[in-house]
Amino acid sequence: MRRLLCLWRAKFLGDGGRFDPFTSSHSPIPQFIAMLKDVIRSVDYSDCAEIALAMFVVAFAMMVFAVLRLSRKSADRFASIPLSDQVKDPRDE
Numbered sequence: 444m445r446r447l448l449c450l451w452r453a454k455f456l457g458d459g460g461r462f463d464p465f466t467s468s469h470s471p472i473p474q475f476i477a478m479l480k481d482v483i484r485s486v487d488y489s490d491c492a493e494i495a496l497a498m499f500v501v502a503f504a505m506m507v508f509a510v511l512r513l514s515r516k517s518a519d520r521f522a523s524i525p526l527s528d529q530v531k532d533p534r535d536e
Contacts, residue, residue, distance in 0.1 A: 513521075
């Protein structure tokens with residue numbers, strides 16, 4: 444594909460086929476990559492860390508609230524470990 448583009452430019456624009464859109468300074472691709480690098484370097488990651496910590500605290504609080512709402516009977520059913528490999532249907536009890 445690059446070769447076809449270079450041949451087309453050589454024929455119609457007269458630059459001898461030396462144009463490569465991925466390395467030329469006239470191409471928007473290197474300019475976009477440079478701009479993207481500048482944006483990434485300018486991001487303050489401490490804000491992201493604080494947001495992540497806040498999300499963790501909220502999720503932890505929700506889990507604690509859900510556990511505290513469980514009844515004693517439900518907690519016992521969740522904690523029971525089967526002593527056999529037979530499949531038990533809770534609807535049969």
